[in-house]
Amino acid sequence: MKTVVGKVVVLGYQGVGKTSTVIRYVENTFTKQIAPTVGASFFTRKIRVEDTVVTLQIWDTAGQERFKAMAPMFYRNANAALLIFDITSKTSFESMKGWVQELKGNVEEPMVLVVVGNKIDLAAKREVSRDEALQYSKSIGASYLECSAMTDQCTLADKICAEIVLLLFQGVGVIFDKIAIGLLSLSGQNVAHTLKVYDNEIMAPSSELEATDTANEETVNISIKSIAHGRSVGWKCC
Amino acid sequence: MSSNVELEPGVTPESGLVTTDSFDNLGQMGSSLEEIKSASAVSQSQESNESNSHYDEFDESPNCMETTAKEDADLEEYKEWANKKNHVFVLSLAGKPIYSRHGNEDKLAWLFGVMQTLVSFVQSNDDCITSIQAGDTVFIFLVKRPLIMVAVSKTQDCIYQLISQLNYVFNQITSMLTLTRLNRIYEQRQNYDLRRLLSGVERLIDHLLDFSEMEPSFFLGAVQCLSLATSIRDSISSTIVSACSKIKNLVFAILLADNKLITLVRMKKYYLHPADLHLIFNLVQASESLKNSESWTPLCLPHFDPSGFLYGHVSYLSEDCQACLLLLTVERDIFFTLSEAKQRIVEKLRRGNCLQAINESLNAKEDTCANAGFTELRHYLYKCKSTAQFYQPSLSPPYVLSKQRLIDLYKRAYQRLHCTTRPLKLLFERSSDEVILAWDTKGFELYIIFEPLIDTTSAISLVTKLLNWIKKKEERLFHLTSPTFLK
């Protein structure tokens, strides 16, 4: 089976929920009192997209300023960037834009960009509107999604709001599915030289496929059709 | 008193830990005390008056005002804050708040101002303030450029231990930034707010302070090892050595569990200082997040080299074996090389039943004194000086529920043995609650708590018996080899 191995870097201001989002994805758990990330944490996860296995090598970076000098190490060879901000913090949105600038200035290879507004369970305290986030994401060629790493569910208000919102918000899993699909299409275009593509799993060096003892290694099956839309809708919300 | 044991337990020709007493805090303790003695004769009395008046002012002023509900609440909060036993503050030379153990630094700006003024006032006379005694409260100042650390304590904790604690705090900050960077920051901007760079580190400092107050390892300047059969420990070490045989520039591999060292493999010629190891233990204990994944983090070990970072691959061995492995290198981008090495290590340890052996030891806990056949002993600490390792049995009543009291007994005994003015070789002290014996020899230190009714002769014969017991078990209790990497 065709295999794509892509590096994903998770960037964003400290405390926006980068680690929580990744943990929600790989373990489906949430810890309120999660300790700040030390340096950067590495996770791997496989997603099956139709007849291809996409292995995501996820680098969850620490947002603290003192680790800033380390960031290039993680985004330099990345094929996808997950840019997270906290919808209740304008500062975190601005900081996220800073990361985008840094990526644009330092990474030449094409990258799958996904912007995520986290903590929508705190919608009452929202400081960054969907419109603004969407406009911005469009302008940099990124997808935009919202989630709550805490509840991993839509708020009731959102459900009532509109179907469109449901497309925008589909849970943490969708974020990573989107990345996997993005990587797959990137591999098809043959433009990203650091993205590794193997015709079958056996050819891939073991280090790139084997799970680490502590990382989660289930394969998830998804189909492109089931989630590929959601970007082309006109974005307007209550 | 002399023991019949030929070689003290735990001795080994070479140890991976630095074993001289050259703790920077120890060195400083000596000179600080000299300074206290010579400098404080004049400045101390002045300063204590001064600080008293400050405190009187703040104690009384709220009473003179008409208080509203909010002020009442503030006053309550203030009182609660003021009553904390041990305060620790960190500030820049310019007086900018960096850390306060209790309370919010911003609300305490006035206090940081006072502390900075005291330091610079004494400095302007080419002198250095070291401590102030005000009633039952002692104020310790440690000026380590570019930071000022202050401890305020109402406990009977000895000055050495407070200074040592402040040194640890300084080293904790250094280990996150490196001393070089810290200095550069303040050279460029005296008024820099360091908290920007230290977000998340407050938690580590909080944990370090609690940790250092509760763990004998800190005042002993030693580490405890996980009890393991020699064959197992050796096989763990050699597994690490062989899995890393092709990796250049790996400096240390450290395997630890439950705050105990399992093994330490080092690069030839380099040693790890126990105080650096304590920072590593603290980091691992305070960072739950390390459990979920493999991490890659820069880490400066101030005793090893305060000017630069090592890079650490940090991971737990596996879900079914909660021992934490740190592979520390000078290369900043060999995460994947180390990740593969870790994989090999785990597989081999699993096949060799070492993971199981580690788990068994973790589950079994150490013997209590009674289990080991020493019914008149309640607890003890044995430190082998030449290896910087110590051993203690599991807690048993009456200290299970009052560990703090036990630790305080030990700290006091330690202080009596090591006080620079009148150090003791042997201490035997009887109270209605217990008998404590502390003995400092060339090779080891021993602190024993006996039942209160024990007579002196049996106490002494028990010491010999205990030393023999430890000697017999030394291969399990201590890490007696000092494995090195091949490259």
Ligand SMILES: Nc1nc2c(ncn2[C@@H]2O[C@H](COP(=O)(O)OP(=O)(O)O)[C@@H](O)[C@H]2O)c(=O)[nH]1
């Ligand atoms: N209410 C809410 N809190 C969250 C959410 N995600 C994370 N948090 C909290 O935000 C804090 C920081 O989370 P963390 O994942 O460590 O952020 P990171 O620094 O970006 O990795 C923690 O206290 C989390 O519990 C969320 O979706 N909703």
Ligand SMILES: [Mg+2]
């Ligand atoms: Mg994090």
